[in-house]
Each structure stands twice: as structure tokens, then as C-alpha cells.
Amino acid sequence: METYNSSNIKTLEFDALIIGGGGSGMRTSLELAKSGLKTAVVSKVFPTRSHTVSAQGGITCAIASADPNDDWRWHMYDTVKGSDYIGDQDAIEYMCSEGPKAVFELEHMGLPFSRFDNGRIYQRPFGGQSKDFGKGGQAARTCAAADRTGHALLHTLYQNNIKEGSNFLNEWFAVDLVLNQAKEVTGVIAFSIESGEVAYLKSQATVMATGGAGRIYSSTTNALINTGDGLGMALRAGFPAQDMEMWQFHPTGIYGAGSLVTEGCRGEGGYLINAEGERFMERYAPNAKDLAGRDVVARSMVLEILEGRGCGENKDHVFLKLDHLGADVLNAKLPGICELSRTFAGVDPVYNPIPVVPTCHYMMGGTPTNIHGQAYTQSNGVDEIVSGLFSVGEAACVSVHGANRLGGNSLLDLVVFGRAAGIHIQEALKTGGGVANADKDDIDQALDSLNKINSSNEGFEVAEVKRELQSVMQNYFGVFRRGDYMEKGVAALGDIREKVSNLHLKDKSMAFNTSRVEALELQNLFEVAEATAIASFQRTESRGAHARDDFKERDDENWLCHSLYDPIQKTLNKRDVNFAPAQVETFEPKVRTY
Amino acid sequence: MIDVNIYRYNPETDKFPYTQTYSIKKPEKDIMLLELLNLLKEQDSSISYRRSCREGVCGSDGMNINGKNGLACITPISEAIKNNKIELRPLPGLPVIRDLVVDMTEFYAQYDKIKPFLQNETQPPAQERLQSPEDRDKLDGLYECILCACCSTSCPSFWWNPDKFVGPAALLQAYRFIADSRDTKTAERLEGLSDPFSVYRCHGIMNCVNVCPKDLNPNKAIGEIKSMLLSDSKKENIIASDGMS
Numbered sequence: 156m157e158t159y160n161s162s163n164i165k166t167l168e169f170d171a172l173i174i175g176g177g178g179s180g181m182r183t184s185l186e187l188a189k190s191g192l193k194t195a196v197v198s199k200v201f202p203t204r205s206h207t208v209s210a211q212g213g214i215t216c217a218i219a220s221a222d223p224n225d226d227w228r229w230h231m232y233d234t235v236k237g238s239d240y241i242g243d244q245d246a247i248e249y250m251c252s253e254g255p256k257a258v259f260e261l262e263h264m265g266l267p268f269s270r271f272d273n274g275r276i277y278q279r280p281f282g283g284q285s286k287d288f289g290k291g292g293q294a295a296r297t298c299a300a301a302d303r304t305g306h307a308l309l310h311t312l313y314q315n316n317i318k319e320g321s322n323f324l325n326e327w328f329a330v331d332l333v334l335n336q337a338k339e340v341t342g343v344i345a346f347s348i349e350s351g352e353v354a355y356l357k358s359q360a361t362v363m364a365t366g367g368a369g370r371i372y373s374s375t376t377n378a379l380i381n382t383g384d385g386l387g388m389a390l391r392a393g394f395p396a397q398d399m400e401m402w403q404f405h406p407t408g409i410y411g412a413g414s415l416v417t418e419g420c421r422g423e424g425g426y427l428i429n430a431e432g433e434r435f436m437e438r439y440a441p442n443a444k445d446l447a448g449r450d451v452v453a454r455s456m457v458l459e460i461l462e463g464r465g466c467g468e469n470k471d472h473v474f475l476k477l478d479h480l481g482a483d484v485l486n487a488k489l490p491g492i493c494e495l496s497r498t499f500a501g502v503d504p505v506y507n508p509i510p511v512v513p514t515c516h517y518m519m520g521g522t523p524t525n526i527h528g529q530a531y532t533q534s535n536g537v538d539e540i541v542s543g544l545f546s547v548g549e550a551a552c553v554s555v556h557g558a559n560r561l562g563g564n565s566l567l568d569l570v571v572f573g574r575a576a577g578i579h580i581q582e583a584l585k586t587g588g589g590v591a592n593a594d595k596d597d598i599d600q601a602l603d604s605l606n607k608i609n610s611s612n613e614g615f616e617v618a619e620v621k622r623e624l625q626s627v628m629q630n631y632f633g634v635f636r637r638g639d640y641m642e643k644g645v646a647a648l649g650d651i652r653e654k655v656s657n658l659h660l661k662d663k664s665m666a667f668n669t670s671r672v673e674a675l676e677l678q679n680l681f682e683v684a685e686a687t688a689i690a691s692f693q694r695t696e697s698r699g700a701h702a703r704d705d706f707k708e709r710d711d712e713n714w715l716c717h718s719l720y721d722p723i724q725k726t727l728n729k730r731d732v733n734f735a736p737a738q739v740e741t742f743e744p745k746v747r748t749y
Numbered sequence: 750m751i752d753v754n755i756y757r758y759n760p761e762t763d764k765f766p767y768t769q770t771y772s773i774k775k776p777e778k779d780i781m782l783l784e785l786l787n788l789l790k791e792q793d794s795s796i797s798y799r800r801s802c803r804e805g806v807c808g809s810d811g812m813n814i815n816g817k818n819g820l821a822c823i824t825p826i827s828e829a830i831k832n833n834k835i836e837l838r839p840l841p842g843l844p845v846i847r848d849l850v851v852d853m854t855e856f857y858a859q860y861d862k863i864k865p866f867l868q869n870e871t872q873p874p875a876q877e878r879l880q881s882p883e884d885r886d887k888l889d890g891l892y893e894c895i896l897c898a899c900c901s902t903s904c905p906s907f908w909w910n911p912d913k914f915v916g917p918a919a920l921l922q923a924y925r926f927i928a929d930s931r932d933t934k935t936a937e938r939l940e941g942l943s944d945p946f947s948v949y950r951c952h953g954i955m956n957c958v959n960v961c962p963k964d965l966n967p968n969k970a971i972g973e974i975k976s977m978l979l980s981d982s983k984k985e986n987i988i989a990s991d992g993m994s
Contacts, residue, residue, distance in 0.1 A: 269885060303893060664759055
């Protein structure tokens with residue numbers, strides 16, 4: 156088929172381009188829609204099909220509804236502690252203090268939050284939440300629309316983008332970043348999935364809002380579309396990724412299916428039991444019990460299984476017990492869970508416990524950014540802003556989640572930093588910020604991977620290589636990690652790279668060719684997986700979600716820092732964590748117990 | 750073995766659509782239809798369909814399964830197999846782009862037409878607008894729509910007039926905003942639906958209710974809209990109550 160080059164594809168020009176139509180992308184675009192700048196959201200699926208739709212339990216924020224004395228500083232304390240102290244305190248401070256404004260805006264936009272009797276937004280307890288800096292017991296800080304908060308949030312954002320007249324390129328797939336000679340980002344190469352038409356989308360600001368990449372693992376709560384496309388593009392372009400060893404395994408994925416069961420189940424009073432019917436979290440986290448940090452609960456579950464107290468024929472999962480809450484509470488507060496459980500576990504939680512197992516859920520790492528979404532790279536150990544490149548949401552590492560994200564903080568991250576990036580881009584472009592043009596060769600270079608896959612006449616099967624990749628990640632980089640296993644994993648990935656570089660695209664047709672999309676997605680998955688593997692192998696300590704059998708302790712002396720993966724050298728560098736919030740005293744690292 | 754008969758059409762190579770039969774060993778475990786499609790795609794990568802969440806919340810994989818619209822990802826094959834066969838066709842009534850992928854432009858245009866966003870021109874408070882749990886309950890069964898189009902594309906009235914009849918999915922959302930105590934544009938919303946086509950082409954066929962994978966009831970919402978349109982006195986009351994909120 157035709158080889159694409161800068162002269163046979165069309166160029167569409169924008170002031171700002173947002174790649175990804177999920178929560179963070181649409182919050183950014185909403186901000187920009189009001190600005191008069193020429194903006195487009197490029198989404199590989201119709202926006203309401205984005206993975207934000209699957210978020211369940213809620214959006215954590217100190218709006219002081221459940222508790223009129225609640226304080227964003229308490230939320231900040233919990234988040235810093237949850238991050239195992241490698242979350243950036245300036246960013247966490249910004250998120251927690253700006254959060255209420257962002258949540259009230261969503262309510263004003265029409266988000267159908269559940270309500271308390273006084274008419275205020277309903278808030279439920281979630282893991283890792285406390286009052287009074289850990290001294291006042293469990294807080295209830297997660298604002299909810301039943302257990303469909305992500306759906307309600309995503310649809311509300313889409314609806315308000317319609318209201319403001321945002322411009323969408325729906326079912327367009329972004330392939331690679333275009334870089335000019337100064338290594339500024341000048342847009343992306345993309346194609347319309349429907350027609351196959353390829354274009355250079357040129358922009359002064361390119362925002363990666365492409366979400367996570369949970370599909371690097373074989374067992375994940377993530378949608379099939381979560382293939383880390385933005386991060387894959389950034390890594391291929393030579394930009395670094397931060398804290399890639401930090402993957403959250405959610406304690407309660409439905410056994411066998413992977414679908415998420417919200418932490419809100421435990422917030423509403425549900426708890427985990429082993430084969431003996433014991434509420435085992437009482438042993439691992441005597442205070443917070445089932446509402447300890449997600450990393451803590453997931454590890455406890457795996458230990459129960461490893462020690463032979465798992466449930467079922469193969470003793471390979473545990474149960475989430477909800478029946479004691481009664482049908483009324485379950486139907487009012489957790490209707491979506493009841494539906495999912497009946498469909499995917501064949502279990503009605505009103506009567507029987509749900510079989511669950513820790514399941515890959517969230518990528519804490521990503522493209523390093525500041526609170527304005529501006530992407531960073533490093534040159535000789537010094538931070539440098541990448542002109543033209545921004546990242547928000549799960550694709551970014553700003554970093555508010557550090558080594559372990561608290562439940563309900565991802566939705567807050569999306570809206571707070573989506574909004575912040577939108578505000579910054581408006582101001583920057585109005586005061587003349589922008590990037591130089593890319594030349595013909597630059598554009599041709601960005602077309603390489605697309606041309607290569609289009610011209611493949613033989614090579615490896617996409618589905619097979621994907622399965623192989625996922626199984627390596629699942630086996631060697633799961634809840635518990637070990638140096639010798641990970642070394643094998645890194646070596647196995649070396650072989651897989653060879654295959655990923657030589658995939659066979661059998662179907663070369665133009666119209667809605669999903670096999671082309673899947674081949675390109677696999678290349679993105681691979682970049683993310685390799686960054687994960689190398690970062691995991693090299694961080695020789697246990698912190699947050701990164702738990703090593705061979706380095707069981709947290710090592711603040713050597714590793715109280717971000718890791719920064721350099722995709723060109725394939726090496727891991729260290730980057731300072733921010734310990735300088737503006738409005739409060741620094742939260743100093745402490746031993747983390749629940 | 751089971752036969753999966755799939756509607757095939759690629760605009761670049763096919764003058765007409767045709768049915769292709771794939772014979773596949775019946776999986777031992779009862780898997781979802783989407784998983785079966787994924788297995789078939791490994792055999793024949795040219796089969797095209799949309800999918801995303803694989804758990805029934807994103808609305809991507811609406812299709813016509815043995816003559817009835819549904820989501821592939823939450824339809825177990827045990828339910829879909831009839832006489833060792835499964836018939837898969839694109840959602841009816843919309844132009845086919847390729848195979849099981851339809852062009853949803855008209856469906857989305859109807860959604861846009863009903864102004865699917867909260868309208869309230871009063872100055873919002875510094876915090877959230879208050880809403881009683883009872884008022885919030887009125888949105889249950891409405892806001893959960895996932896825009897999969899199973900309902901509208903099963904509706905003969907929508908097949909006839911996809912440009913003029915709003916269709917069950919968008920009407921459900923029209924009512925979602927009418928029913929919201931925070932929205933102050935009920936009168937304008939009703940006015941926008943008062944022509945002979947937008948709502949009145951619904952003849953209560955109920956296909957929408959039968960196929961909704963989220964167990965929602967667009968027909969009931971349409972009934973509410975119709976009775977509000979018909980009752981002038983009620984309409985005045987609504988306008989008055991909107992002024993209060």
C-alpha cells in the first residue's frame with residue numbers, strides 16, 4: 156500500500172490538541188472550549204466509551220459534607236502517607252485544596268451525585284482516609300453517584316463539552332508525536348479509524364490524556380482500550396517516564412473476569428473473608444482493617460492465598476462479603492456492583508459473597524509533569540520543560556499518587572489537573588508561547604511506524620505476541636516481586652521487542668480496520684511494559700505498591716525519590732520528590748501503618 | 750462445534766454485504782459473546798466491531814444478536830446459542846461502515862438536539878446546589894443510559910424517521926433533565942419536543958424496553974413527556990415551580 160510522507164497527507168492545524176476523550180481530556184477541552192482557541196479532542200473511541208466510565212466508588216474531596224469540620228489538609232496528609240512519601244507535596248497540596256472547587260463545578264454542570272438528607276453531596280468512607288492527620292479515626296470523604304460515579308462524571312463532562320461547542324475528532328487514532336529540530340512537540344500523526352485517512356495534526360500544545368495501560372497485564376480491571384498510547388508515543392520519542400514500577404493492584408477484581416468491584420463496598424461495611432470465614436484484615440491492619448491502603452490489602456490477600464487459606468477449588472481467591480448489609484443498602488448504594496457480580500461471577504451479593512482477587516488497576520507512573528501539565532525531561536540531571544507537550548490524568552505523573560494511589564483520588568486528579576492544564580495553555584498561547592514548525596523530514600520520521608506496519612508482508616501475530624507480553628508482566632512483575640524473577644522478565648521482554656518490531660498486519664484495508672489499531676496499540680503496550688520492568692528491577696526496596704521479596708524494607712536513604720526511566724539508554728535515574736508545599740508544613744516521612 | 754454467522758461488509762472490496770459462517774469449538778466455559786468474537790478475530794483479523802470496557806458500561810458493542818439488540822460483552826454464549834448457531838448483525842436502521850460497525854451520526858445528532866446538559870441560569874452557590882434525596886431519586890433509571898443505541902435502533906419509528914423522531918435513547922435523556930430539580934428549562938425543553946415528530950412518533954411498541962441492556966424504561970419516560978405536553982395546567986405548574994428553584 157501507499158507509503159505516507161509529508162507531501163501526500165493533509166495537515167490540520169490547531170492551537171491545542173488533546174489526545175484522549177476520557178475525564179482528564181474532556182476537562183481540559185472544556186476549559187479550552189471557552190477560550191476561543193482552536194482546539195480538538197482526538198479520541199480513538201466515542202468519548203463516553205473511555206475508561207473513566209468504569210470508575211465506581213467516587214471522587215475523594217474535602218467538601219465537608221459528611222463531616223462539616225473536614226479539612227483539605229487532612230486529605231493531603233492521607234494522600235502523602237498513601238503515596239508512601241514519594242508523592243510531590245506541592246502537587247498534592249494543589250489537588251486537595253483546589254479539589255472542592257472542581258467538585259462543585261461538576262455538580263453545577265449537572266453531575267447527579269447521590270445526596271444526604273440535607274441535600275448535600277453524599278460522601279462515603281474509602282481506604283486510607285482519616286480525620287485530623289491520622290489521629291481522628293476513619294473519615295468519609297468520597298463523593299459518590301451511587302457506584303457509577305465515573306459514568307456520571309464522564310457523561311456530564313461530555314454533555315458540557317457539547318454545550319460549549321468543543322470540537323471532537325472521534326474514532327481517530329494518534330500514532331506518533333511529531334518533533335521539530337529543537338525537539339519540541341508540534342503535534343501528532345493520526346488517522347481516522349472510519350476512513351483510514353492519515354493526517355498531520357499540527358498544534359502549538361499537545362496534551363496527552365490517554366489514560367493508563369493496564370492491558371500490559373493479563374489480569375486487569377482496565378478496559379480493552381487501555382493500552383498506554385500517549386506514554387508509548389512519548390517513550391518512542393525519547394521522553395522519560397516516571398515511577399513506572401508503581402502499579403496498583405486493586406484488592407477486589409472479580410475472580411476470573413477482572414471486572415472491578417469498588418472499594419466503596421468495603422466503605423459501606425463489606426469485608427473480606429478467607430476460606431475459614433475469617434475477617435483476616437483484622438490481623439494485618441488492626442485499625443483500618445479492610446479500609447487500609449490498597450497496596451496493604453492486596454498484599455494481605457495474596458499472603459492468605461499463599462498460606463493456603465484461599466477460597467474455591469483451587470484456593471486461589473478470597474471472598475468479599477456484603478450480604479449482611481441487606482438488600483436495601485445494596486440496591487441503593489451499590490446497584491452497579493450487584494449487576495456486575497451477577498453477570499460476571501454468577502453471584503448475587505444480597506445472598507452470597509463475591510469471589511475476588513487482586514487485579515492490576517492503575518498506573519501511578521507516567522510522563523512527569525508540573526501542576527500545569529507541562530511535561531518534563533531531564534538533561535544532565537536537571538529538569539527541563541518539553542515545549543509543546545503536556546500530559547494529564549493517569550497518563551501523567553504529576554505526582555499526586557506516588558507509590559500508591561488512594562481510592563477516589565484518580566477522578567479528582569482528572570478534573571483538577573485537566574482544568575489546570577486548560578487554564579495554563581490558554582494563558583501561555585495568548586501570551587505568545589508556542590513551538591516552531593516541524594520540517595518535512597520531521598514529519599516523515601513520525602510516519603515511520605505507520606508505514607512499517609502497513610508494509611509488513613510477514614512477521615508475528617499481534618494476538619500471540621500480546622498474550623506473551625501480558626503473561627511475562629503478570630508472572631514476573633505482579634503484587635510481589637523478586638530480583639531473579641524480574642531479571643528473567645526483563646530478558647524475556649528483550650525477545651518480545653524483536654517480535655513487536657516485526658508484527659504482521661495481514662489486513663491492509665482502510666475502513667474501520669481495527670486490526671491496524673490493535674497492532675499499533677501493542678507497540679505502545681510494549682514500551683510501557685519495558686519501562687515498568689526495568690524500573691521495577693532497579694528499585695531495590697519495597698515502597699507502596701512496589702513490594703520486593705528480596706528487599707522487604709523501605710529504603711529512604713537511597714530511594715526516597717522518583718525513578719525516571721530513560722527510554723533511549725534504558726536506564727533508571729533518580730529525580731527529587733517535592734517536599735515544599737506552599738500553605739502547610741512539610742509532611743515528613745514516617746513509618747506507614749494502618 | 751457451533752456456527753457463528755456474521756454479517757460481513759467491507760466498503761472497499763464488497764459490492765454487497767454477505768454472511769460469513771465461522772465454525773468454532775464450543776468453549777467449555779460459558780464465556781461472553783464478546784470473548785467469542787475476540788477468539789474469532791484471532792482466526793480472521795479482518796472482522797470489525799467496536800469494544801472497550803467489556804463489562805457493559807461503555808456501550809460500544811451493541812449489536813443484533815439472533816434478531817435482538819444487545820451488548821456482546823454481557824451476553825453469555827449459553828444465552829446466544831440457538832440450535833448450535835449464533836447470528837450476529839449490525840444494529841439495524843443505521844448505515845453500516847463495516848461488518849458490525851454502524852455509523853451512529855444520526856443517533857448522536859438526536860442526542861445533541863435535546864440539549865443533554867443541565868441548564869440553570871441562576872448564579873450557582875459557592876458550594877453545590879442542594880437536592881433532596883427524593884428529588885435525586887427521580888433521576889434513577891434515567892441517568893444510567895450508556896448510549897449504546899440498542900433501543901433507538903430497535904424502534905420502527907426511529908427506522909422511519911431517524912432525522913425527525915428523537916428516538917428512545919435521547920428522549921430518555923430529555924426526560925432526565927426535565928426531571929432534574931436543578932434544571933430550570935423544563936418549559937423550553939417541552940416546547941422543543943412539541944412538534945408532531947420528536948416525541949409523538951413513539952407508538953408504544955416497547956422494543957426499547959425489551960432490549961435495554963441496563964434495564965431502563967425509555968417508554969415510561971416518553972409517557973411522562975407526552976403527558977406533560979398534553980396537560981397545559983400541569984405545564985404552567987412546572988414553569989412556576991422552576992421559577993422557585
